[in-house]
Amino acid sequence: MKNSRKQRYFMSVLMICIMTITSCKVTSQEPASKEIVIGKNLKWSDKMALTLMKRHPQAYMLDDAKKPKWDYVHALVLHSIEELYKKNPDSRYKAYVRGYVDELVQEDGSIKTYEFDKYNIDLVVPGRLLFDIYSETKQDKYLKALQQIRKQLQEQPRTASGGFWHKQIYPNQMWLDGLYMGEPFYTQYTVTFENGKNLDDIAKQFELIQMHATDPKTGLLYHGWDESKQMPWANKETGNSPNFWSRALGWYVMALVDVLDYFPKDHPKQKELVKYLNNASEALAKYQDKSSGLWYQVTDKAGGKDNYLEASGSAMFSYAFAKGANKGYLPSKYKKLANKAFDGLTKVLIKKVDEDGGITLTNCCQVAGLGGTPYRDGSYEYYVNERKKDNDPKATGPFILAALELNR
Template structure:
């Protein structure tokens, strides 16, 4: 595995080459959802950096399956009040910029209206979904916060930077464990859920991808914040503090991170690709944009080297990414225990792991230029 390989391009090409005759990928054309949105974003960003319009065209082709001429979005329903449904909307900004077509702007306004009326905790935190009352999950901060910050910038809505800061800082305050510096997957203000601690309302463990979502949210939201915003420095401060905590649980031998972050070599735990990619992405981007101190670059590079050596293979079909946790959540039958997190399937090539790998690769490539 050569250090000079542009893994972002090679992996994006693998996904594009899986398309049907109509140019659409069978995992990206079914519904408006957060994983397809992240994959399209990863491929579009790769094309933007390497000035290859085919990557943008791929993203646009899939977005146009959903965004209608009047700005409505096929398969999306505002009243579902689901933060996951905001994520694919991040692609709308590049579409607006490059095409000037009005339906993309109208679709962005539609998603912003969801957030304006989204159900909240008593302190203003967005519920993860309407069906998860009074719960904030780290996942949701990635889904909505960067969109909201970019929307604030694009449409000159400075009050929405305040909103974004509120969300990022509130969830950190509620979920952070002072002993480890890590953050729990979810927080239930009502303390009604079976997984919620009876005092704090937090779930019981530090799931890698959950904190990965939050780490990416910080990097991506900050990119749009005005330098003089009164909460910008605080967000950068908690970002760096979080990265210090992540470095303390980074596997010394491989540079990777475990499925359950702080339980290292406990039986059943394993080094996991999606969370590791998200942490590499966040640290590399944070260093590149000056939010994080330069010494985090070595940690990101060590993690990336581990990803390539341990998780990535190549054959005639292209690039494959292995050791991906297929999914995890919190509900009646998903109790947030250690046993639960290690029991979920471990798979190869799931887009929820491949897209973060593309994003991490692109940031490492930018940092290395």
Template sequence: MKKESIIRFIVSGMLCFASVFAEAQNVKIDQPWSVRMAESEMIRWPESWQLDFQPKLKWDYCHGLELQAMLDVYDRYGNKKFYDYALAYVDTMVNDDGTIKKYKLEEYSLDRVNSGKILFRIYEQTKDVKYKKALDLLRSQFDGQPRNADGGFWHKKVYPNQVWLDGVYMGAPFYAEYAYRNNEVDAYQDVVNQFLMAARHTYDPQTDLFKHACDVSRKERWADPVTGRSLHSWGRAMGWYAMAFVDALDFIPVHEAGRDSMLVVLNQLASQIKRLQDEETGLWYQVLDKSGEPGNYLESSCSAMFVYSLFKAVRKGYVDKSYLKVALKGYQGILDHFIEVDERGLVSITKACAVAGLGGKNYRSGDYDYYIHEQVRDNDPKAVGPFILASLEWEHLQDVKEIVNQE
């Protein structure tokens, strides 16, 4: 038997055992939603590297998104199994010298930075120097990341001159936290600029929305020949952007120049989110500037991202308290329309767009037909992670209500 066949046989056997083991597990329904969803994912994917439906090791943003949420569950509820699940992933992916399996710095892809955020807490608890070296490696990517003339990062080296809202989330919160933890005071202006630059390039005054992306060179087929903006406002792109604000602001000093401008844009985003909330369900559509039109659908990842962002923005005082009503309605809408629980108590979140992009080898035109016909699936990490984060915010709110009621 060839070596490759033996490896496949062993892996197949391990996955089979894991599947049988998972079948015997249940999730208790009297727990908070954040815990129930996190436990459900751990049962579905016994090894944390398997998240995002992966058959092999991968270093990408989805693992970081979910495992960040699970570390937050650990921080709140203290069950070490959530921390151990995250630790198992980074211990597998990060080598002793700080290099990272499947990570290639020379690709200069912002998508590869996001998972680095979980390393801050892992290093803080383990003091294992390999994680500090990995953090430094990811930080070094910004030093060579291709930029436009205004300092805005390209989304990827293979996407020249392109600014995507997705990319702001993938890079800026990590950059901000690294600067905060390492006293890189000169980096804050670069972080702030990524947010404001993206706003300038993607905002469409005709719809009062932010478009998915902009090709500053205006050369791509998907780009408007005059503005460079893509055709539509994609729900999850605006969701990434909103989450980027509330996460990065945790680490940007209150009196840093430009922070007030970030808050102006965040409030603009909040207003847009409120305006486009579906009145009946409290949810949001896949293509925001075509909300309610034939073929469009209510989508779970952007809905969860918006709810999390509004909850946190209200809690931190970034937006008016009136937005709490929008977040509460949206959260209930998620529970009513997207959350399913099976006979073993496993929680699923349905109706998530699997992926959407622009350009590339299999060219994505970014027109309306493209967005509404991309694959839709259950338990996509881009819905799971934000649902856990939104649930944690909601659970915190319940604690506050109990304290107020007691007083």
């Protein structure tokens, strides 16, 4: 009798344990999106981050990716969420960023899907996500991954005058995009691990593009510069591409404000970089649309056929202006211009709020480049006809950064 009672007792305990384990398994497999509530009164930075996390429960799914990939678009959004975590330490933000890094960085420090020998400067950006994680964990694999990306920059092909090629497949070309892709990582790395020994080389990248790609008439910078002047899109005298693209200019001013975070004030080149930021910002301010506060896809062609008020460039300018003013690099009037741009993003380009509180930023140019296959000629018609994508990461990342700088 006693034995059978004991058996029944043990059986019931065993059943409870099995049920507990099973329920734990189910819970852990449920997507994090189910727990996400996007409240009406949240700041815009949180609203956008939580919208993206709800729509893409794992960070590698950003930009509708089907499998994990080491990519600059993921890095841009995750960097903005990392910055958001510093202001609002919600553990979900940290876990979201960490999940992406740990999906791709292997125990030996190698990085899944990262193709070193393509010398694609876009693939340097995700390296920015490794600094905080390494600083916190001191795990060797993150340091090895950082060193591998640093090695890419060490070996990155350069123009005759010393500028990084945008990619191995784009010889002798510097694009404005590349300044953001390479220099913030390069600056943080050399200051953190090399006692700042390469700061002059970083300043040189900006000097070259400033010297060669700036239009003396408008003060704006062209999307690309081919030092060899061989590309069909390149002006035979200057080597510049034919038009001003707002997102390219956005990459450039974001690169400047982010690099300045790590440039010591007493460094001989620091003032030079601040001057470049002021020059570019002054030129851009002239082309800000008076009524909406936004900028057009082709920056200087307001009212041109099929030109439109574009989200990513506008968000990038809002961020760079706000951060530049907050840090004292730019006059305070730029904070007002940043707020005006942010008003345009929220009132003109966020046209609806979903039932779950999620927000959608419209009029985001999905992609644009120069050369390649199929061939991109950098013409006005090319830029205005490139496809658009709602909540494209190149717009949502800078939107979160702008919201943080403006405390919106």
